[in-house]
Amino acid sequence: xxxxxxxxxxxxxxxxxxxxxxxxxxxxxxxxxxxxxxxxxxxxxxxxxxxxxxxxxxxxxxxxxxxxxxxxxxxxxxxxxxxxxxxxxxxxxxxxxxxxxxxxxxxxxxxxxxxxxxxxxxxxxxxxxxxxx
Amino acid sequence: xxxxxxxxxxxxxxxxxxxxxxxxxxxxxxxxxxxxxxxxxxxxxxxxxxxxxxxxxxxxxxxxxxxxxxxxxxxxxxxxxxxxxxxxxxxxxxxxxxxxxxxxxxxxxxxxxxxxxxxxxxxxxxxxxxxxxxxxxxxxxxxxxxxxxxxxxxxxxxxxxxxxxxxxxxxxxxxxxxxxxxxxxxxxxxxxxxxxxxxxxxxxxxxx
Numbered sequence: 463x464x465x466x467x468x469x470x471x472x473x474x475x476x477x478x479x480x481x482x483x484x485x486x487x488x489x490x491x492x493x494x495x496x497x498x499x500x501x502x503x504x505x506x507x508x509x510x511x512x513x514x515x516x517x518x519x520x521x522x523x524x525x526x527x528x529x530x531x532x533x534x535x536x537x538x539x540x541x542x543x544x545x546x547x548x549x550x551x552x553x554x555x556x557x558x559x560x561x562x563x564x565x566x567x568x569x570x571x572x573x574x575x576x577x578x579x580x581x582x583x584x585x586x587x588x589x590x591x592x593x594x595x
Numbered sequence: 596x597x598x599x600x601x602x603x604x605x606x607x608x609x610x611x612x613x614x615x616x617x618x619x620x621x622x623x624x625x626x627x628x629x630x631x632x633x634x635x636x637x638x639x640x641x642x643x644x645x646x647x648x649x650x651x652x653x654x655x656x657x658x659x660x661x662x663x664x665x666x667x668x669x670x671x672x673x674x675x676x677x678x679x680x681x682x683x684x685x686x687x688x689x690x691x692x693x694x695x696x697x698x699x700x701x702x703x704x705x706x707x708x709x710x711x712x713x714x715x716x717x718x719x720x721x722x723x724x725x726x727x728x729x730x731x732x733x734x735x736x737x738x739x740x741x742x743x744x745x746x747x748x749x750x751x752x753x754x755x756x757x758x759x760x761x762x763x764x765x766x767x768x769x770x771x772x773x774x775x776x777x778x779x780x781x782x783x784x785x786x787x788x789x790x791x792x793x794x795x796x797x798x799x800x801x802x803x
Contacts, residue, residue: 482688489695498701500732501748502691508727509688512681526636533633539680543726543733550734550746559703559746566704566753569735569744 468520475517482510496553504546508538618661624650664716664774672773679769680727687729691748704750705734708763710741711786712771713779718743720774721767728762 489502515531553559554569627650628643635642694701708725710718718741722733725745735744747759764787771783 482692485688485692485695489691492695494700497703497732497734497746498748501687501730501746502695504726504732505684506688506691506695509684512684526633529633530636533630539684539727540723543723546726547722547733547736550732554705554734554746564703564705566706566750566756568707569705572707572744 468523472517472519472521475513475520477517479510479513479515479517482506482513486510495559497550497559500546500550500553504542508542511535511538618658620654620659620661623654623659626650627653662716664714667774667776669773672769676724676769676773679766680724683728687727690729694749701749702751704747704753704756706731706745706747706750706756706759708743708745708760710743710763710767711783712741712767712775713782714775717767717770717775717779720770721763724766724770725763728766731759731763 483506486502486506489506490499493499493502512535515535519528519531624647628646631646631649632638632642635646710721712718712721715738718736718738722736722743725743726732730748731745733743734746736742737744743763745759745763747756750756750759768780768783768787771780775783
């Protein structure tokens with residue numbers, strides 16, 4: 463009896479996780495610039511993976527799988543923000559982000575005050591988005 | 596601190612202690628061996644010794660500066676931090692999912708958040724976890740003064756930037772509470788008083 467309940471719970475976790483991964487993929491496809499896509503790729507995807515691995519652990523129910531899932535989740539949560547940050551920083555400094563819809567840009571203010579200018583600001587006049595934006 | 600350690604070491608001990616460039620870090624070896632055991636899934640003499648050897652090899656091949664950490668880990672507060680983390684992850688994922696399926700265009704913004712924790716470890720942890728807090732990603736990090744530039748997914752009204760700052764400060768406090776000493780936590784509480792809040796007009800000096 464408990465086995466069947468755990469199987470159903472595991473299946474539900476797997477289903478929910480897949481839905482979040484689908485949403486992440488859709489977000490990466492549909493959002494407008496690198497930054498907003500990164501939000502989808504780093505948060506929704508990590509949460510989807512967390513749910514899927516929980517589902518796997520609940521379904522298989524061995525210590526090895528539980529530890530492996532835990533390790534994977536911890537490493538994912540620790541590494542996803544790092545790669546996300548590197549991409550966001552590069553995207554910002556190569557002007558690949560959507561400043562058309564942006565309401566506030568305090569990094570831009572501070573960088574300008576320090577004398578930094580995006581090269582794309584000069585080479586592509588009148589364009590607010592980068593060549594890949 | 597951790598960034599400066601190798602250069603300081605190089606300057607003062609160059610010549611007589613050139614061979615100690617790679618610091619021996621038993622804790623790192625132990626952690627790596629533990630991860631190896633989880634990956635292999637078997638505990639016997641071969642895997643334990645093999646894991647320790649691998650950890651030692653990784654320490655030699657990819658040397659990392661030792662982390663300057665004066666506090667200690669509080670299990671209960673760490674649990675609070677992790678619980679908040681999972682809840683934040685869920686909230687931000689659901690919000691992003693709604694955007695992914697709808698046609699609304701978000702209005703992003705980049706907000707400057709000053710931090711108060713003294714050690715690099717706390718700033719790094721706060722920056723990492725801020726990327727999980729609903730709606731933000733760390734775009735840029737500055738060490739001196741300690742500043743975090745967060746890309747907020749949807750910030751239609753710039754007046755609400757204070758919410759982002761408050762959220763990040765609460766996060767910073769949870770990080771220091773989980774990993775720091777009592778003195779560091781008291782220092783942080785003293786630094787985070789509302790009167791010290793920036794008005795948004797002050798521009799910090801420094802190199803970019």
